[in-house]
Amino acid sequence: MRRPLDRLPKAHLHLHFTGSMRHSTLIELAREQGVHLPDALVQDWPPQLHATDERGWFRFQRLYDIARSVLRRPADVYRLVREAAEDEAREGSRWLEIQVDPSGYASRFGGLTETLELALDAARLASAATGVGVAVIVAANRTRHPLDARTLARLAAQYADKGVVGFGLSNDERRGRARDFDAAFRIAKRAGLLAVPHGGELLGAASVAECVDDLGADRVGHGVRAAESPRLMERLADRQITCEVCPLSNVGLGVARGPEDVPLRRLFEAGVPIALGADDPLLFGARLLPQYELARDVYGFSDAELAELARQSIRSSTAPEPVRKEIIADIDAWLATPLAG
Numbered sequence: 001m002r003r004p005l006d007r008l009p010k011a012h013l014h015l016h017f018t019g020s021m022r023h024s025t026l027i028e029l030a031r032e033q034g035v036h037l038p039d040a041l042v043q044d045w046p047p048q049l050h051a052t053d054e055r056g057w058f059r060f061q062r063l064y065d066i067a068r069s070v071l072r073r074p075a076d077v078y079r080l081v082r083e084a085a086e087d088e089a090r091e092g093s094r095w096l097e098i099q100v101d102p103s104g105y106a107s108r109f110g111g112l113t114e115t116l117e118l119a120l121d122a123a124r125l126a127s128a129a130t131g132v133g134v135a136v137i138v139a140a141n142r143t144r145h146p147l148d149a150r151t152l153a154r155l156a157a158q159y160a161d162k163g164v165v166g167f168g169l170s171n172d173e174r175r176g177r178a179r180d181f182d183a184a185f186r187i188a189k190r191a192g193l194l195a196v197p198h199g200g201e202l203l204g205a206a207s208v209a210e211c212v213d214d215l216g217a218d219r220v221g222h223g224v225r226a227a228e229s230p231r232l233m234e235r236l237a238d239r240q241i242t243c244e245v246c247p248l249s250n251v252g253l254g255v256a257r258g259p260e261d262v263p264l265r266r267l268f269e270a271g272v273p274i275a276l277g278a279d280d281p282l283l284f285g286a287r288l289l290p291q292y293e294l295a296r297d298v299y300g301f302s303d304a305e306l307a308e309l310a311r312q313s314i315r316s317s318t319a320p321e322p323v324r325k326e327i328i329a330d331i332d333a334w335l336a337t338p339l340a341g
């Protein structure tokens with residue numbers, strides 16, 4: 001007998017805006033707007049990707065761009081965020097931090113500021129409608145110029161007490177060193193935002209260390225390859241820097257050969273705080289709950305360990321203290337529930 005994981009309260013800290021779209025919504029919006037979708041996004045969905053080489057990563061980005069192209073009207077943005085929050089609620093998630101790079105939408109919605117305001121308003125409404133706390137992380141793109149990242153960091157800083165809680169850095173880690181973006185992260189941190197760059201997904205432990213040393217990362221997006229260095233894991237554990245581990249993204253992108261190759265257990269046992277995430281369910285075919293199911297079924301996490309994973313996700317979040325307290329109490333209550341039978 002096992003406790004139901006969809007009733008385990010948790011936080012979701014690694015979910016991208018476009019990648020959070022329901023597959024059914026993508027199909028519907030594409031049909032409505034006459035956008036032709038490639039087979040990989042229709043009958044062959046979810047696509048097989050091999051992003052460990054540049055061509056594979058390029059294909060992943062191209063599919064992403066096609067998905068982004070169906071979000072044309074403000075109503076589409078409201079729908080996407082509301083549905084994402086509904087799906088979170090269904091999986092027991094109580095707090096969502098969604099990452100958006102406003103530059104991908106700025107031309108459609110009248111500019112960077114307008115796009116961010118739209119996303120923030122959608123987050124507010126989704127939160128009110130579902131009871132899931134929805135906060136926004138502004139993410140810069142690593143393949144673009146560091147000056148673009150600074151512009152986004154300044155924008156994010158202006159909204160630091162209006163729903164933006166963090167500043168990220170995404171896209172291909174092999175292009176663009178973390179340290180080139182240090183000025184942007186300084187701006188974000190000075191405004192009180194969490195630094196949450198991606199690292200240690202496509203490159204090894206040194207890339208994670210760079211995120212920590214040069215960008216002051218409070219959490220690292222993925223960070224799984226920190227497991228290659230016991231010393232680095234020790235540092236992450238000592239400083240309580242969280243790895244946002246997204247196992248089914250690693251498998252979907254071919255970063256890991258199979259789920260058993262994702263070193264979740266190793267990171268957990270080294271004391272590195274973990275927040276499981278889905279990254280881009282639209283492209284990997286799995287939302288948050290299957291990541292927890294994997295922890296149980298593949299990595300052998302007991303219910304007590306699963307509850308600890310959930311607590312770590314809450315502690316690593318920006319949820320306000322009373323919300324954290326309440327959710328942690330509910331996690332304890334979940335674990336205290338006697339098993340039937």
Ligand SMILES: [Zn+2]
Nearest residue numbers: 170198221279
């Ligand atoms: Zn990501």
